[in-house]
Amino acid sequence: MEKLYVEGKRGLRGELVCHGAKNSVLPILAACAVTGQEVLLHNCPALTDVDISLQILAHLGCECRREGNDVAVDAGTLCCAQVPQPLMLQMRSSIVFLGALTARCGEACLTYPGGCDLGARPIDLHLDALRALGAQVTEEHGLISCSAPEGLRGASIALYFPSVGATENILIAASRARGRTVLTNAAQEPEVVDLARFLNACGANISGAGESTIVIEGVEDFHPCEFTVMPDRIEAVTFLAAAAITGSVLTVHKTDVDSLRAVLPIFLESGCQVTCQGDSVSLRAPERLNGVKMIRTMPYPGFSTDAQALVMAMLATAKGTSVFVENIFENRYKHAYELNKMGANIKTEGRMAVVEGVEGLTSCPVTATDLRSGAALLVAGLAAEGVTEIGHIFHIRRGYQSLWDDLNSVGAKIEQRD
Numbered sequence: 259m260e261k262l263y264v265e266g267k268r269g270l271r272g273e274l275v276c277h278g279a280k281n282s283v284l285p286i287l288a289a290c291a292v293t294g295q296e297v298l299l300h301n302c303p304a305l306t307d308v309d310i311s312l313q314i315l316a317h318l319g320c321e322c323r324r325e326g327n328d329v330a331v332d333a334g335t336l337c338c339a340q341v342p343q344p345l346m347l348q349m350r351s352s353i354v355f356l357g358a359l360t361a362r363c364g365e366a367c368l369t370y371p372g373g374c375d376l377g378a379r380p381i382d383l384h385l386d387a388l389r390a391l392g393a394q395v396t397e398e399h400g401l402i403s404c405s406a407p408e409g410l411r412g413a414s415i416a417l418y419f420p421s422v423g424a425t426e427n428i429l430i431a432a433s434r435a436r437g438r439t440v441l442t443n444a445a446q447e448p449e450v451v452d453l454a455r456f457l458n459a460c461g462a463n464i465s466g467a468g469e470s471t472i473v474i475e476g477v478e479d480f481h482p483c484e485f486t487v488m489p490d491r492i493e494a495v496t497f498l499a500a501a502a503i504t505g506s507v508l509t510v511h512k513t514d515v516d517s518l519r520a521v522l523p524i525f526l527e528s529g530c531q532v533t534c535q536g537d538s539v540s541l542r543a544p545e546r547l548n549g550v551k552m553i554r555t556m557p558y559p560g561f562s563t564d565a566q567a568l569v570m571a572m573l574a575t576a577k578g579t580s581v582f583v584e585n586i587f588e589n590r591y592k593h594a595y596e597l598n599k600m601g602a603n604i605k606t607e608g609r610m611a612v613v614e615g616v617e618g619l620t621s622c623p624v625t626a627t628d629l630r631s632g633a634a635l636l637v638a639g640l641a642a643e644g645v646t647e648i649g650h651i652f653h654i655r656r657g658y659q660s661l662w663d664d665l666n667s668v669g670a671k672i673e674q675r676d
C-alpha cells in the first residue's frame with residue numbers, strides 16, 4: 259500500500275501551475291458520448307478518475323488516446339449503452355453517462371455510482387429530470403434502466419436543490435432532445451459553465467449557463483471539436499492553503515481567478531496578503547494565521563464544500579477560533595478526526611465544526627478518508643513537527659495529477675513509498 263511521508267516545518271517559495279479541473283473534465287468526457295463526434299481535449303489532467311471515464315468510454319466502444327495532457331476521443335464508434343457496476347462504482351461522475359447514453363442511444367443501463375463517502379448522495383434529481391425529458395426510468399436489483407426509443411423531448415425542469423451532477427446530466431441529455439428545455443434553480447458552478455461551453459463548441463445550443471436558469475434548445479447534429487479544459491480551482495486552493503499554513507510566499511499560475519472569489523477573502527481574513535494579476539494569484543502568509551469567524555459552504559458562488567477540508571487544516575494552527583458550517587454534504591468532517599490525531603482541536607456537531615487554533619501540530623500516522631480529506635492532511639503535514647505518514651493516498655490521486663511533486667518543486671519534502 260503506497261503512503262506519503264510529509265516532512266513538516268519547511269517553508270515554500272516559488273511558482274506553481276494549475277492543471278485542468280477534475281470536476282470539469284469528467285462531465286465533458288461523458289458528454290463526448292452524446293455528441294458522437296471526434297473530440298480533442300487539451301489540459302486534460304492525468305487523474306485516476308479521468309482514467310475511469312476513459313475506460314467507460316472505451317467500454318462503450320469509443321476510441322480514446324492520451325498524449326501528455328491532450329486526450330482524443332472518437333465517440334462515433336459508440337455501440338453499447340450499458341456501464342457495468344465495477345466501473346460505475348469507481349466514481350460519482352459515472353452517473354453523468356446516464357443522460358448522455360439515453361439521449362444518444364434511446365436507452366441506458368447503469369448501476370448506482372460510487373465516489374467519495376460524504377454521507378447520503380441520492381440521485382433522485384438526475385432520475386426525475388430524465389423522466390421529465392420523456393424517458394421511462396426503472397430501478398430494479400441495483401440496475402437503473404432508462405428507455406426513450408422515440409428520443410428525449412424538451413421540458414421545464416425545476417431542481418429543488420442546485421445539484422451540480424443533475425444540472426450536468428440535464429445539459430447533456432437535453433442538448434440532444436427534441437425542442438426546448440428550461441432548467442431553473444440550476445447549479446452555477448464554473449465547471450457547469452465549462453461543460454456548456456464544450457457542448458456549444460460541439461454544436462449544442464445552450465444559453466444561461468452560470469446563471470440560475472439555463473435554456474437548452476435541442477439539436478440533432480453535433481460536429482467535431484477541440485476544447486481546452488478550465489483550470490482546477492480546488493487545486494489552486496490546495497496550493498494556497500499549503501503556502502498559508504507554512505508562512506510562505508507562493509504564486510499560482512494558470513488559475514481561473516474569478517472562480518476563487520468566495521475563497522480568497524478567507525485567506526485575507528486569516529492575515530495573508532493576496533494579489534491577483536491576470537490568471538495568477540500570489541500569496542504571502544504571516545508567520546501565524548488568524549482564525550476566521552465563520553465559513554459556510556454553499557452552492558457556487560458561495561464558499562465551495564470542496565475547499566472546506568483544506569481551509570480547516572490551514573486554520574488548525576491559526577490564532578483564535580474558526581467556525582465552519584457544512585451545508586452541502588451531511589458527513590464531510592472526517593478529516594477533523596484525523597487532524598485531531600495530529601494535535602488539532604476541532605469539535606464537530608452535525609453540520610458545524612469549531613476549530614480552536616493550536617500552537618502547533620505533531621506528526622503521526624493518519625489516513626485519507628476521501629479526496630479532499632487526503633489533501634487536507636497533506637497540507638497539515640507540511641506544518642507539523644516531524645514526518646507525517648498518510649495512508650490511502652489513492653483517494654488523493656483521484657483528483658490531483660502531481661500534488662506532491664508540485665509541492666516538492668517549491669521546497670516541500672514529501673516522499674511516496676510502498
Ligand code: EPZ
Binds near residue numbers: 280380420630
Ligand atoms: C459535485 O458532486 C462534485 N463532483 C463534488 O466534488 C462537489 O463536492 C459537489 O459537486 C458540490 O459542489 C463532481 O463534479 C464529480 P451535487 P455532485 O449533486 O454532483 C444533494 C470533490 O472533492 N443531491 O451538487 O455529486 C446531495 O446529496 C467532489 O471534487 C440530492 O439530494 O454534487 C448533496 O447533498 C466531491 N439529490 C447536494 O445535493 C440528487 O439527485 C450536492 O450534490 C443530487 C444531489
